[in-house]
């Protein structure tokens with residue numbers, strides 16, 4: 001399969017009054033054509049920051065302090081604002097978590113889609129683009145599209161608003177859609193519909209999807225591959241089935257024990273003791289060490305991300321030792 | 326746009342009771358003044374009882390209150406706002422003479438307020454926490470805390486007495502033809518450049534004084550609104566969709582307008598009430614000066630006329646503000 005995006009050793013820091021927050025600290029991964037890649041992890045582990053850094057959408061006090069984001073052979077992080085704007089919303093698009101906040105209350109649903117189209121097609125009139133909006137609304141199964149384009153966000157339900165956000169994301173036939181918890185703000189019944197829609201659209205438009213979630217059910221449902229993040233680092237990376245069948249990192253095991261596992265029978269659900277460390281004073285060595293039931297002195301040194309089995313990477317001394325022996 | 330029209334009709338209807346309320350209030354307030362106006366009009370303590378009686382009858386002051394109220398309402402709606410016992414002219418004629426001066430003053434200070442205050446706020450937002458931001462904050466503080474009459478005197482002292490650049494009192498010279506009664510505008514309309522400059526010089530000090538008191542508030546509101554909007558999620562998402570330049574500013578500006586319109590409307594209210602003080606200090610023959618004279622001589626019809634006028638202006642401003650909200654924000658049009 002063809003790589004369309006390659007993130008190499010990405011580092012994002014936030015310079016706050018209390019100190020430097022190393023929100024993303026050396027993250028590397030790649031996205032293949034047509035796949036759905038999931039990023040999972042507890043709140044605050046740096047998923048959103050990673051996603052936003054892909055098109056340099058990091059605002060002060062945050063700063064991308066290192067790494068490269070290669071897209072079609074060019075490093076996005078080297079581009080200027082103009083060039084970035086021509087990528088955002090066209091080749092790489094976003095679906096935000098809360099559609100009520102993402103849409104401008106003073107503009108119609110159709111206008112949001114139309115302006116996203118005109119922003120990337122020189123000389124196209126908004127009127128023409130509104131017709132395209134109707135088409136897209138039709139494709140993503142918004143009922144009565146001719147009238148819905150004229151609706152204002154407050155006149156739409158949460159699910160409908162998220163469909164509008166998705167419409168803006170697919171309007172320009174993107175190569176990559178980055179969906180940051182696209183269903184968290186929605187009713188459970190709507191969540192499944194939105195996920196189905198995303199799956200359907202990705203097939204139709206041939207886009208890849210990076211899906212951020214902390215819902216392992218969503219992972220099992222949607223994703224081809226999974227990245228597990230903990231405290232600004234990737235701790236495990238594998239194909240979805242492998243990860244559910246054979247989780248290697250204690251943190252991943254903990255996550256899986258905390259929810260019903262569709263690939264394995266578990267008797268009891270357990271939560272992971274402790275909380276994510278504050279990202280200013282991260283623990284020395286393995287960051288999961290303070291919460292890890294298997295921690296040893298070896299864990300005071302930071303483990304590398306190594307390939308434990310084919311296409312299955314993990315950063316944990318337990319596995320490394322097995323691999324070395 | 327259909328709902329906008331419906332909204333305007335509904336809003337207009339809902340203002341009718343307010344107008345009626347203002348009328349009743351004006352009437353009641355003027356009748357609880359603890360002094361006998363008739364005696365004053367008739368010439369004070371030495372006035373002859375027959376004359377007092379005669380005046381009482383002529384102004385229907387011998388009738389019961391509710392009858393007076395009905396007479397009053399009837400008159401107001403038929404364009405008869407009474408005759409001022411002091412000027413011996415219909416109140417509406419007096420208002421037509423004095424009001425353009427106040428209107429002119431308010432418009433110029435309103436314009437100053439807008440074209441200086443809004444950019445000031447935007448600059449403060451752009452240069453957040455810089456020296457300029459703090460400087461604007463200080464100007465804002467001085468503007469809101471300094472009394473208008475004090476500011477007026479200071480400005481007069483600097484620009485008239487000390488520098489000799491600007492006149493300290495009066496409106497200047499009326500142009501040969503009266504179109505609107507506003508000297509500056511009329512001198513443009515008659516094409517008299519010299520007169521225009523002269524009249525502009527006259528209006529400068531009073532309008533700057535008036536504008537200055539509100540400048541800080543506008544600048545602060547614009548600053549905070551702009552900062553809020555720029556850091557909002559939908560602007561972030563707009564950037565994530567690749568919008569930039571004008572396409573992006575459109576979202577920022579439109580969303581910043583609502584709070585700005587709110588303060589602007591409030592400021593216009595302040596300007597009108599501030600005009601009364603300012604007109605006295607600058608001997609500006611406007612409605613404020615007229616009102617002060619009317620109050621000093623217990624000129625009932627004039628007081629009622631001015632109160633009614635100002636009440637109606639406030640209602641009108643509210644009305645325009647409401648409509649502006651509805652045009653900008655679809656959520657208001659419900």
Ligand SMILES: Nc1ncnc2c1ncn2[C@@H]1O[C@H](COP(=O)(O)OP(=O)(O)OP(=O)(O)O)[C@@H](O)[C@H]1O
Nearest residue numbers: 014016021023042043044045046047048049050279
């Ligand atoms: N503007 C900011 N200023 C300071 N720190 C920030 C800022 N934005 C993010 N961070 C920090 O970066 C870290 C990662 O945040 P991020 O939003 O990526 O978490 P997340 O994994 O997306 O969590 P969630 O599941 O809650 O969305 C957090 O520790 C957070 O405190």
Ligand SMILES: [Mg+2]
Nearest residue numbers: 047048049180
């Ligand atoms: Mg997040």
